[in-house]
Structure formats: structure tokens, C-alpha cells
Amino acid sequence: MRPLAGLKVLDFCWVAVGPMTTSYLAEYGATVVRIESKRRPETLRNAPPFGSQGQSVNRSGYFANYNANKYGMGVNMAHPQAREFVKRLVAWADLVTENFTPGTLEEWGLGYEELCQVKPDIILFSTSMLGRGGPYSQQPGFGAVLASLSGMTGLTGWPDRMPTNPYGAYTDFLVPRFAVPMILAALDYRRRTGRGQHLDVSQLEVSLHFMAPLLLDYTLNGRERDRMGNRHPAAAPHGAYPCRGEDRWCTIACQTDAEWEALCQVMGSPAWTQEERFATLLGRKAHEDELDSLTSRWTQEWEAYELMRTLQQAGVPAGVVQTTHDLFDDPQLRHRGHFVFMDHPEVGRHPVQRSEFRLSQAPGEFRHAAPTLGQHTVEVCKEILHMSEDEIAALTAAGVLEE
Amino acid sequence: MHPADDGGLLSPYRVLDLTDERGILCGKILADLGADVIQIEPPGGSSARRIGPFYQDEAHPDRSLFWWSYAANKRSITLNLASRDGRTLLKRLVPSAHFLIESFPPGHMERLGLGYDALAAINPALIVVSVTPFGRDGPYAHYRASDLNGMGMAGFMYVTGDPDRPPARVGVSHFYLHGSAAGATGAMIAHAQRVLTGRGQHVDVSCQEAVARTLASAPQLFAIEKTVIRRQGSYRQTGDTTFMRITWPCKDGFVNFQLSGGAGAGRSVNNLIRWMEEEGRGDPVLTGLDWTTLGYGMINKELLERVVPPVERFLMSHTKAELFEGAVKRRILLFPVATARDIMQNTQLQARGYFRQVSHPDLATTITYPGPFVRASATPLELRRLAPKVGEHNAEIYLNELGLTRQELVRLREAGAM
Numbered sequence: 001m002r003p004l005a006g007l008k009v010l011d012f013c014w015v016a017v018g019p020m021t022t023s024y025l026a027e028y029g030a031t032v033v034r035i036e037s038k039r040r041p042e043t044l045r046n047a048p049p050f051g052s053q054g055q056s057v058n059r060s061g062y063f064a065n066y067n068a069n070k071y072g073m074g075v076n077m078a079h080p081q082a083r084e085f086v087k088r089l090v091a092w093a094d095l096v097t098e099n100f101t102p103g104t105l106e107e108w109g110l111g112y113e114e115l116c117q118v119k120p121d122i123i124l125f126s127t128s129m130l131g132r133g134g135p136y137s138q139q140p141g142f143g144a145v146l147a148s149l150s151g152m153t154g155l156t157g158w159p160d161r162m163p164t165n166p167y168g169a170y171t172d173f174l175v176p177r178f179a180v181p182m183i184l185a186a187l188d189y190r191r192r193t194g195r196g197q198h199l200d201v202s203q204l205e206v207s208l209h210f211m212a213p214l215l216l217d218y219t220l221n222g223r224e225r226d227r228m229g230n231r232h233p234a235a236a237p238h239g240a241y242p243c244r245g246e247d248r249w250c251t252i253a254c255q256t257d258a259e260w261e262a263l264c265q266v267m268g269s270p271a272w273t274q275e276e277r278f279a280t281l282l283g284r285k286a287h288e289d290e291l292d293s294l295t296s297r298w299t300q301e302w303e304a305y306e307l308m309r310t311l312q313q314a315g316v317p318a319g320v321v322q323t324t325h326d327l328f329d330d331p332q333l334r335h336r337g338h339f340v341f342m343d344h345p346e347v348g349r350h351p352v353q354r355s356e357f358r359l360s361q362a363p364g365e366f367r368h369a370a371p372t373l374g375q376h377t378v379e380v381c382k383e384i385l386h387m388s389e390d391e392i393a394a395l396t397a398a399g400v401l402e403e
Numbered sequence: 404m405h406p407a408d409d410g411g412l413l414s415p416y417r418v419l420d421l422t423d424e425r426g427i428l429c430g431k432i433l434a435d436l437g438a439d440v441i442q443i444e445p446p447g448g449s450s451a452r453r454i455g456p457f458y459q460d461e462a463h464p465d466r467s468l469f470w471w472s473y474a475a476n477k478r479s480i481t482l483n484l485a486s487r488d489g490r491t492l493l494k495r496l497v498p499s500a501h502f503l504i505e506s507f508p509p510g511h512m513e514r515l516g517l518g519y520d521a522l523a524a525i526n527p528a529l530i531v532v533s534v535t536p537f538g539r540d541g542p543y544a545h546y547r548a549s550d551l552n553g554m555g556m557a558g559f560m561y562v563t564g565d566p567d568r569p570p571a572r573v574g575v576s577h578f579y580l581h582g583s584a585a586g587a588t589g590a591m592i593a594h595a596q597r598v599l600t601g602r603g604q605h606v607d608v609s610c611q612e613a614v615a616r617t618l619a620s621a622p623q624l625f626a627i628e629k630t631v632i633r634r635q636g637s638y639r640q641t642g643d644t645t646f647m648r649i650t651w652p653c654k655d656g657f658v659n660f661q662l663s664g665g666a667g668a669g670r671s672v673n674n675l676i677r678w679m680e681e682e683g684r685g686d687p688v689l690t691g692l693d694w695t696t697l698g699y700g701m702i703n704k705e706l707l708e709r710v711v712p713p714v715e716r717f718l719m720s721h722t723k724a725e726l727f728e729g730a731v732k733r734r735i736l737l738f739p740v741a742t743a744r745d746i747m748q749n750t751q752l753q754a755r756g757y758f759r760q761v762s763h764p765d766l767a768t769t770i771t772y773p774g775p776f777v778r779a780s781a782t783p784l785e786l787r788r789l790a791p792k793v794g795e796h797n798a799e800i801y802l803n804e805l806g807l808t809r810q811e812l813v814r815l816r817e818a819g820a821m
Contacts (some may be wrong), residue, residue, distance in 0.1 A: 001596065001600055002596075002598050003592045003593065003595045003596035004592065004595055005598070005599065015667075016619065020616075024588060024592070027491050028592050028595075036492035037435060040666065041666075042666075043665050043666050043667055043668075043699050044699075045580065046665065046666070046698045046702060047620060047641075047665070047698065047699040048620065048624065048628070048642040048645065048698070048700060048701065049620065049623055049624045049628040049630070050625040050627075050628075050642060051627045056699075057775055061620065061626070061627040062619070062620035062621070062623055062625035063625070065620070065622075065804075087704045088500070097665075112780075118699060121550055125788075125806060129660060130751045131751075131755055131778065132749065132778075133510070133755055134750075134754035134755045135731075135750055135751060135756065136731055136750070136751040136755055137751070138734075139730070139731050139734070140667060140671070140734060140736060141736045141738065144639075144659065144661060145659045145660075145661065145736055145738045146656075146738070147659075148650075148657075148738050148739065148740040149498070149659075149725075149738045149741050149746075149749075150576065150741065150746070151658060151741050151742065151746050152573055152574070153572025153650065153657075153740050154574075154657070154740045154741060154742055155573070155575060156563065156564075156571060156572075156574045157564060157571055157574075157636075158564075158568060158571070158572050159567060159570075161406045161565055161636070161653060162636065162637055162650055162657060163650060163657055163740050164563060164564055164565060164571060164634075164636055164637065164650065165563075165637075165639065165649045165650055165659065166559075166573050166617075167559065167562035167563045167617075167618065167621065167632075167634070167639070168562075168617065168618060168619030168620075168621065168639075169619055170573075170617055172619075172705065173616055173617035173619075174557075174581065174584070174617070176588070177581070177584035177585050177587065177588045177613070178432060178584060178587075178776045178777070180588040180591060180592070181432055181433070181436060181587040181588055181590070181591040182412070182436060182776070182779070184591035184592065184594065184595055185412035185413050185437075185591060186412060186779065186782075187595070188413070188594065188595075188598070189412045189413075189781070189782060191414070192597065195781050196781040197779055197780040197781035197782065198685035198779075199777050199778070199779050199780075200465075200777065200778040200779075200780070201776070201777050201778075202755065204749075204751070204752070204758075205752070205755070205773075205774065205775075205776060206776045206777075208746065208757075208773045209428070209472075209773060209776055210575065210577055210580050211473075211575060211746075211771050211773075212468075212472035212473070212772075213454075213456060213468040213472045214456075214575060214743055215743055215746060215773055216456070216458075216468040216471060216472065216749065216770070216771075216772070217456040217743070218469055218744060218747060219747060219770070219771045220458055220459065220468070220744035220770065221456060221458075221459065221460060223456065224742050224743050224744060225574070225743075226801060227574055227741075228574060229568075229569075229571060230551055230569065230571060230572055232549075232550075232551070234455070235549070235671075237567065238549075238551060239551075240551075240555060240569040240570050240571075241569075242569070247633070249555070249561075249569055249570055250562075251551045251552045251554075251555040251560070252552075252554075253549035253550075253552055255549065263628055277605070292670065298525045300563075312546050312547065315547070317547040317548060317551075317552050318552060319546070319547045319548060319551075319553065319555045320554040320555065321554040321555065321560045321561050321569075321570045322555065322556055322557070322558050322561060323558065323561050323625075323631050324558055324561070324562075324618065324621045324622050324624065324625040324631055324632055325625050325631050326558070327557075327558045327615060327622060328622070328625065328626065330556075331541070331542045331543070331546070332537050332538065332541045332542055332562065332609075332611065333540075333541035333611070333612065333615070334538070335541035336538050336541060336609060336612065338612050338615065339622070339626070347546055347627070348627075349521065350623060350626060350627055351622060351623060353612075353615065353616050353622065354612070355585075355588075355612075356582070356585045356608060356609050356610075356612035356613040356615075356616060357585055357586070357587060357588070357589035357607060357608040357609070357612075358538070358604050358606075358607045359585045359592065359593055359604055359605075359606055359607075360519070360604045360605040360607070361596065361597075361600075361602065361604040362592070362596055362604070366550045381628060395701070
């Protein structure tokens, strides 16, 4: 039996954080119905890549990665009748998910209180940049900005350069791993007690759990860390070192004496490695610039994967800095089937990233590719809401439903 | 209501947490959600206690701020898995447990006779979560990985950092935090299935896969358009020839502002352009474009080079605080690149009452902690207990809950089993 069989989700999520959250639910058996409108296609539908056929709302590979297995329902929420219509889906659902700017659902008359009138034990999951309430609750934004507000950007990069944003909408992909456990815990609580609730998640507040020790360091020790590139307070060498070829790198991280000694052995123990100043961690930290440049001189003769394999065999933590191209050839990711290739009528063959765990009793399932806009409007109306053809036609003609 | 329910989301459930720093956040998430999480430490304490920074820079196992952050809400017992008595004790804890989390190298639990099959034989409903760098089997399963190695192997570093420097990791160790949080996700999905079937299972987490899922559209850009995304410093590459500008200097630090098209980002850029005009710093090229009609991340380098300088001049003429205030008023997607001080003074976090003042009686002081990761209307999350001292709950758990005698406890301690 699928882990989430029978779980019914009415999904208003858009962009990355929300759709990635509900993608876990859809992968493990929940029925997820996405509400979208042609009038204002969600941001990711217009985000590359689109492939050789060019941009179209149904061709984004970015969108396709987070929306496989979901049903696409076209509803024009700006239409006054749409709100009453959507309440029929609320009555069906166990869980409503959304990541609009706080206040949007309320404007539609679909705030938590109103949802409870339709379905008293509904669980509403809301995630926003900064949470509900407070002076900046309405401030819109994406995860890319939030890496900055949570202090991650300021610590990433080089001390003599501008800070650099962790790639992409970094925190958008961190929140779902808190969101799914809390949603499933709330569903379990409802099963035990009969009570639903509203989960109000601030993306900033979640992200700070990845920064907690540094916040304590500031409040207790008054210390504000600066950027340190790839360095580590208690390890050396600790960096990405150049290898043969264009922009090829291998990381090496020596935290113990044994790892340093093993690295020296692989290098053939040249004279410099035997110098007293490199014998201890404190010595290596004190002469780290030189250590890095001597190490780089050695690594640049190596092919990156050959270096990684040789070092790993000797017990030295090492890893190739892989490109996105490399990820598709990575034997470990292949072994785990990380990329699932799906066919989509407009995107074509494209990779979807599987969840990062394997359940021994429940393989994640990839039943159908991400929906085109309004692809399942009629299907959802018939099979979930048991509406007649006439009723569907009337609501479509009225501009409430979009097929 | 279940008899063990004290009102928390996961109150009826017990978690045996065998992880060290590589899996520690998994149990923390379940503990914050209300589960009874017992951190099982080797004699002398978890290696996570050796991770700095430390309270008042004193490198003491009870003063690690990493430990304080990720072991709060857990209880602690010591147990030596290397001893037969220790393993027997663990097996005595398994029948009353709902989850067991571990982050040893693959195969370690099996060598101790504590592999999934052995544990399931004792308690078929048990969910076992294994957090490892690359997963439990496969060609790299036995590779060693520090945070740095893992972030590189997952594809994160190649796309982060300055183009003329080596690829960069996030300045804080995140590789295992991603995998640990994924462990909580997998654990709860397995729990949902257990509710339906009564049976537990094994959850095998790969931190590499977890981080590979933070790469936004970069993998799809390669697979679909053969574009390999590279690191671009303050810019971000969004396609083969398209970019957006992300990080900008301002008068007293840095801000983050997405100069990009798209429905949301485009409105924000339009609003910034209007603000520039208000201050007499308008630019004809900027004003002549409706940024909402350009696709998200669809701006080419030529256009960017033309529009960046006037925006940069405008931002340099204001402080981060001025820019943020102005951005909020005008619905512009602009935020300061925050320092720890900025975060502690963030008025939104303060207004939501995020930070928690927690008393540390042993240090005769009150300490400010980050608050819960969700506001749950029916079941508020709280910091219920401080991170435990080494074996703080040995007596409570071994004597009161497991029913050992005091004499047995002393004997086991002398024998090094705890």
C-alpha cells in the first residue's frame, strides 16, 4: 500500500518551495490537485529550460521537476463564482497547501476560518517568506533573497570579495524537509484527536535552523564570522584544488592526523610535507596559504576523478566538484536512480529528481509527468466532484473553469 | 486521545537517536514536533559536542553551541555499542521505540548485529532511518565525505562562488543538515505507511541527493538544453545566454535584489525603477521596459550590462536599512545581506516573537535561542528542554523506564557499557 494512499491535497502552491513540498506527497501516493490559471500562469511555467521548441507555459523543465504526479486544474480565482466552486474541493480535501503572500487566501474568502466552516478538521499549510503577522509579512520575495536575510549569503564566498549567493533559490529547497514532517505530523495528530489546524511557516524562521550555532555565537560571544572561502576552523588542507582540464576541481578535507599523513603518502611524501610547520594542524592552519598553493601544484597534474579515487582509497576525504553534466554520469546517483526520465507532451523527455531517500517498503512512484495548464480540469470535476457534463460546460462558459 | 498524548504533534512516539553530527538534525525536527527523542551517546559523549563555537569559547562537551542547537528537546543516555552489554541494552529499548535513527558508515550497524533485519525481528513496526553521505549501497557508498567533499559531489559548489576563484561551499556546514532533515521527511512518510499497515521499514537517505535537489533548474538546464551552469559571483546564470543580478553593494554593506523578468520579479524591478525616477535617478532604457513581460531569468548579458550601472549607482547611494524600508513600502524584492547582528535585530522576527529566552540554571543566565520552525495553531512547538548533559537521563531511563536495578546500573557503568 502506498504510504500516503488516500491523502487528498488541494494545492495552491507555486514557484519552488510549495510545489517541492507537495511533490514528496505526490511521489508517495497522495492525490494532489493543483489550482492554476491561464490568466496568470505561475512563475515557474515561464522559467527555462524550455528545450528546442522555445518558451511556452507548458514547456518548462523547471516546472516539470516539481509537479509530476499532480493533477492540473484550471480555475480563474479572480472570478467571484470560483471561490464557491473551490469550496467543493475544500470539502473533499484533508490538506490545503499554499505559499502566497499572506492575505491572498483571505482576499478570496478562503482563509483558515472560512475553510474550517467548510471542513472543520482541515489542515491548512501556509508558507511565506516571513510568516503571517508582523510589519513585513506582506513583503514578497523568493528564496534567493532569503539566503541573504538568513545570513547564509554573507558567509559564502571570499573574505576579500563581495558575498556570493548560494546558487538558486537555496532556502526554497531547505524548507520542504521541515514542511513535509510537520504536515504528516499534523495529519497524524488529526487522526488521533480529530483536530485540524493552520500551520504558518516563515521561510526565514525555518532557514535559521541551519544557522543556529552562529546566532548563539553572536549573542553569547559577540562574534560575527566573516567569509572564509572553503576554509574550516579545524581542518587543513581544506579546499577545492585545481585538476587537469578546464575548470576541474577536487575537494580535499583533512581533519585528522591520519588523513593528513595518508595525503602525504599519496603525494609521495615530498620534502615540503615533512617540514615541521606542516606537522600539526595548528602549523598547517598557520601556514595555510602556502599549504594550499603547494597542494594545488600537486593536484593540477591529476585528472579529478582519478585523484578522488586514489585519495579515497588511501582514506583521505576527497570529492570531485561535479558539474550538472557530471551529475547525470555520476555512478552513485545512477545506482540510486536519482534522475527519473519522464515523457511530457510538450517538454519531451526530461529528468525529474526523485526524493533523496529510499523506503524499503515503498518505492517512490512517477505515474505521470507534470500537468499542462488545465489538463485535468474535466477529470477532476468528474471523478472527484462527480459533476455533470452540463455543469462543467456551464462553469467553463462562465469563465470559472479553464480547460 | 492516545494515553501518551500530551498535546504535541508527535507526543506518543519515541525515537532512539544514535546519530552524531552527521544526522543530528533529524531527531531534532522530530523532537521539536513533540516526539520523545533519546539521544544515545557513546561513553564520554557524542562527537557533536566537539563542534564549535563554544559558550564563552570554552571547548567543553556541555558548552558546544552546535550541540545546544541540535540536541535541545532531546534526552540523553550513554550506551557503548562496542560492548555486548551495551548492545543488549539497546535491544531492550527497541520494543518501546517507534523510530531509530543512525548515521554510521554503511554496514556498521550490521557488523554490530543491529542491522535493520535484527531490529525488525525485535520490533516489526520500528522505522529505521539511516543518514549517510551517498546512500547505503552503490559505488560511492563507502566514500568518506566531509561537508566540503559532499557539497562538491552534489553539484552545489560548481555553481556557487566567483568565476575566477575555486568553487565555493556555503560558509556553514550544511551537507549533513540537508540529509538529516530529509531523514525526518522519510521517517514521517514511512510512519504514514505504518499507520495503514502496522509495519515499519528502513529509510535510506543520501545527503548527496538531498543537496542535488537544491540546485533549482540547473540539472534540467543541462538535460534539456545542454547548458552547464557555472558560478557567476554576484550574478546568476539562468540559461545558456541568460543571467540575473543578485548581490549588490550599498552604502554600508550588501543587499540582495533580483534584477530579472518574470511575473513576481518583474513587478519588483518595475517598482524599483519607479523609485529611482522618484529620486530623479531614472534611466530611459530601464523605464522603457516592462519587466513583467520578460521571462523569469531570461535577460541576456548585453541588456544586463546596459541596465546594471544605473541600478548600482542608485543602490550605492542608500544604506541597507533605507533600501529595505523603501523596498517594503514599494513591494520590491530587496533584502539586506544580513549579518548575525542584523538577524538578531530583525523587527519581523521580533514582532512574531520568534526568539526564545531560555534559562540555563547551571550557568545562572538566560540565553536567546532561535524559535520553532512552524507556528502550529493547535499544537504550539516549544523549546521544552535544554540540550542534555552527557548521560543526563541515564537514571531516569535505565532505572525508571527500563527497570534496571541501581546495582545493575553501577555494574554496567563500571564495565564501560554506558
